[in-house]
Amino acid sequence: MSVTLEGVGHGWSTGSELFHGVDRTFDEGTVTALVGPSGSGKSTLLAILAGMLRPRHGTVRRPDHCRPLWVFQNPYGVARRRVLDHVAMPFLARGADRRSADVRSFEVLERFGLGHRAHARFAELSGGEAQRLMLARAIASAPDLMLVDEPTAQLDRSTADEVNRAIGALAESGVVVVVATHDEDTRAACDAVLDLGRYR
Numbered sequence: 001m002s003v004t005l006e007g008v009g010h011g012w013s014t015g016s017e018l019f020h021g022v023d024r025t026f027d028e029g030t031v032t033a034l035v036g037p038s039g040s041g042k043s044t045l046l047a048i049l050a051g052m053l054r055p056r057h058g059t060v061r062r063p064d065h066c067r068p069l070w071v072f073q074n075p076y077g078v079a080r081r082r083v084l085d086h087v088a089m090p091f092l093a094r095g096a097d098r099r100s101a102d103v104r105s106f107e108v109l110e111r112f113g114l115g116h117r118a119h120a121r122f123a124e125l126s127g128g129e130a131q132r133l134m135l136a137r138a139i140a141s142a143p144d145l146m147l148v149d150e151p152t153a154q155l156d157r158s159t160a161d162e163v164n165r166a167i168g169a170l171a172e173s174g175v176v177v178v179v180a181t182h183d184e185d186t187r188a189a190c191d192a193v194l195d196l197g198r199y200r
């Protein structure tokens with residue numbers, strides 16, 4: 001699975017373009033950092049990749065069956081539910097029985113350094129743990145394309161470092177991942193970079 005942008009440009013008002021002429025293929029198993037100054041259109045391009053927004057110019061090539069998944073900046077969950085349950089839900093929704101959903105959820109949690117927190121309640125997690133849980137749950141949902149908007153924006157430095165270490169685990173999942181970020185360490189944790197500042 002891959003998603004390709006050909007000559008993609010967008011702007012919100014007539015005449016002024018945020019970016020133009022973006023040509024890029026995003027491949028599965030690759031985590032791309034989407035960088036650029038504030039207001040350069042990173043979130044806008046994520047929405048275009050997700051198919052939520054049609055670009056003013058150019059073409060987005062994506063297989064018909066492509067399932068995009070958006071990971072939000074603010075972690076959310078059910079306060080009293082266990083961490084394991086949050087990851088098991090997408091497996092159960094796809095028809096797994098409880099036992100195999102738990103086994104597979106535990107494997108995913110381990111990949112994101114959360115195996116030891118599997119039986120904690122969501123409300124007991126630190127900010128970095130909660131953000132890593134969002135990435136783990138997203139992977140458990142088996143998307144084709146994962147769009148991650150500023151995963152470290154709300155976090156202090158050491159918590160952000162935890163999340164950045166988890167970024168590498170995203171590549172192992174074989175999903176197309178695009179991470180909009182201002183964080184140099186997040187950028188360094190990704191395999192590729194698309195700098196929107198170069199397409200003004």
Ligand SMILES: Nc1ncnc2c1ncn2[C@@H]1O[C@H](COP(=O)(O)OP(=O)(O)OP(=O)(O)O)[C@@H](O)[C@H]1O
Pocket residue numbers: 012018036037038039040041042043044045180
């Ligand atoms: N729905 C909309 N209608 C009109 N203008 C919009 C809309 N969404 C975003 N914009 C404008 O488009 C520009 C780019 O916004 P966008 O959020 O994509 O940038 P960004 O690079 O993600 O910024 P940041 O790094 O600050 O999050 C901004 O000037 C923003 O105000």
